Amino acid sequence: MKFDQSQIAIHIKKKALELGFISCGISRAGYLNEEKSRLEKWLQNGMNGEMNYMSRNQEKRLDPTLLFDGAKSVISVLLNYFPKEGQEDSAAPIISKYAYGKDYHFVLKEKLNALLEYIQNEIADCNGRTFVDSAPVLDKAWAAKAGLGWIGKNTNLISVEHGSFFFIGELIVDLEMEPDEKIVSNHCGNCTRCIDACPTNAIVAPYVVDARRCISYQTIELKGDLDENLKGKFANRVFGCDICQDVCPWNLKSEPHNEPDFEPHPRLLKLSNKDWEEMDKSLFNExxxxxxxxxxxxxGLKRNLQFLKDDSSS
Structure with missing residues (x-):
């Protein structure tokens, strides 16, 4: 080991910031007792919809030591994606801000791999595994445990410094580290802006989202026909939804990212309503x-566009 035990976390966090992450925290790998009953109740009520993967590997989802042999520490990171500009045509179908640029799975994974490489080369001989939203890891719970924010009423992680327009990733390692003891208290208070603003009433109670009613689920996860009961309630969203984040007062703190990979295609933000309606497969691929x-x-995008068109004509 090249650093004193107390210095390891300092160097890891410094390197994380150098790689472009806006925040980094460390927690001890172990069982997430508090999340167990919440997850079970959510699944029992069928609020995961067709996301059957949420009901698989429940124990692994709650215990990272079952995901990665010898896991001792969870390093959580945040990566800003808040854009400099939005879509120009106010009548055009709206896509979520996180989808403007390159798929975050690749960007985040590359940075996490670089962080792991740094730890292995400069800090200690250890093993680790990177996780970006594609394995049974409760990323928001781990980020909150590491002191990076609190889980808001819209179930997003909210940071006092950065709001909530960021991606979360984890690096699980078999290296013992001093965990961050800081727990960020809930700052939602009496505010219900996210609940009030959701056009489909997907936030069925504070801190509970019924995915089946969520525009993001409907436009991305759902494979069949969209829910006819939600006709006229999509607020022109064609892929994903930012409404509950847009109205959150903590996102007044959001500042544009400086990640080149998240810059949109030059034509994307200029698309008119007509351009979206007439989009062919070659433009989609471009x-x-x-x-x-x-x-x-x-x-799937054409299905979503047709749903919005039916909305406006009904």
Whole structure:
């Protein structure tokens, strides 16, 4: 080991900031007791919809030592994606800000791999595994445990310094470290702006989101027909939704990212309503070749566009 035990976390956090992360925190790997009953109740009520993967590997989701052999510490990081500019045509279908640039899975993973490499080369001989939203890890719970923010009433992690327009990633290592003892208290108070603003009433209670009613779930995760009961309630959202974040007072603190990979395709923000309606597969592939929008595929985007069109004509 090249650093004193008390110095390891300091150097890791410094390197994380150098790599472009806006925040980094460390927690001890172990069982997430508090999240167990909340997750079970949410699943029992069927609020995961067609996201069957949420009901699989529940024990692994609650205990990272089952995900990675010898896990001792969870390093949580935040990466800002708040854009400098938005879509120009106010009548055009709206896509979530996180999908403007390159798919975050690749960007975040590359940075986390670089952080792991740094730890292995400069700090200690250890093993680790990176996680970006693609394995059974409760990323918001771990970030909160590491003192990076609190879980808001819209179930997003909110940071006092940065708001909530960021991605969360984890690096689980078999290296013993001093965990961050800081726990950020809940600053939502009596505010219900996110609950009041949700057009589909997906936030069914403070800190509880029924995914089946969420525009993000409907436009991205759902594979079949969109819910006819939600007709006229999509607020022109065609891929994802930022409404509960846009109205959050803590996002007044949001500052534009400086990550080149998150810059949008030059044509994307200029698309008119007509451009979206007439989008063919070749334009879709050009605009979203490396974007998270690829998840819904061309057919899925056209389905969403037709749903919005039916909304406006009904």
């Amino acid at each position: 605009l979203f070749r490396k974007s998270a929008v690829k998840r819904t595929k061309y057919e």
